[in-house]
Amino acid sequence: MAIQIVHSIYRVFLHLYSPAFQAQFGDEMMEVFSEAASEANLQGSRALKELCLNELRDLPVTALRERLGAERIKKPDSFSINPLDWQSPLSRGEILLAIAAFLVPAVLVLANSTFFSLPMASLIRVALAFTVIAFLLGMVKGFPRWSFPYLGMGLCVAGYLFLFQWTADLISPQLLIKLELPFWHVSTGLLWQIISVGLVWLGLFIITILFLALLALLPRFRPLYLSIRRDWTQVSLILYSEMAIALVLLFEDYRTEEPYGIASLLFMAAGAWLFMRRPLPCQRVLFLLGGLSLALWVVATDRWQALPDLRSAAEFHWQPLAPAQRLEAYPVLLHWAWMSAVLLLPVLIKLLPRRGRLEDEDLC
């Protein structure tokens, strides 16, 4: 029984190799492993464990090395993404992999609230691990289309870790006082709110642009950069995925937040799914805006509906008045406005000077 389980696990690990390698050596490797495992099994469980540990330690590393070696052998042209790539449909597997970036956190929250009741930190670690693994796999394969959501989420995490403190210091009210804007004392609250919300989303846009500049400098990723220059909607997809993570932070500490969190992630997944199925850039961006709008509508609904269940209200026996609900929900409108604007900012890429083989792409 144990030997059969070991064989099955080994067969799964063989899929880490490239399809070409599997076709050439897969059957033979399986046969050799079977012989080695059978002999080790005759020697005892310790020998079998040693064999399995040896394989488990080496196989992922050699598989990665083989894939990287295969990528290096490819010519640069074949490595590049076809400029019309987004006009050809993705396979089902690719689409599933892409929207898994949004679905996996939703499934985790659902499973946790139904079966496990683990702390949120544990869920975050699992979702983060999944995202990091997918991001690394995408990077090894040169960031194919399905990896763009993970690329966006990775940039958001990096931005949160390295940029957030800087923007938090920047958006303090002291900045507005120093600017001495007319009537600032009347509209400070609203103006400060508008600027502070904008800086968060603009910060993500700046991180994305810096990342694109880095792509342009690295020879291995230059074809990807050129592909993005041809089709700016890819940047919108990256930003959209960054927003999915940041969106989660918009949910306050309400008692009944889980269904709203799941619903907003599902709307984001739907937007990404429709993006990948549409050949025209204007359609793709509209679906992203649609997914984002519906997700934020859910956030606003959550704040409106769930406010009476706010934990502090329950603890202090306080029943918030209706205007307080509106005060909680309206800022979501501000977030929506900034997020939509940032999602459309990549159109500015079309204004950058072009040369050589880059061609304009009609918007619709």
Added chain:
Amino acid sequence: MADIESQLPLTEVTYFILLSLSPGPRHGYSIMKDVRYLSRDRVVLSTGTLYGALKRLLDQGWILRVDDSHDNGSSRVRKVYRLTNLGQHVLQAEVMRLNSLVTAAQLRAIIINPR
């Protein structure tokens, strides 16, 4: 010859695989066992390491992959590996290199104690 010398020194894995194939063709599992024997259990190849190395040696033209002419009792044709002339020359060059290193140590009367 200059081309062959530019390939040296070989890694231990490559060296032992070529050494294992020097008497004649072998299949993958036999190579694994023979390498372990030749290295006195010091080099234990996993399937990943073995086939990664075999692929490199095939690409370099140092070994060939052929059908096993012996009947193994099953309907499936087994693949075996054998040294090419180039692989043979590379192995000989490496053995000569290692021999010259040992000779240099002996000149300084360094005694090598077998374990």
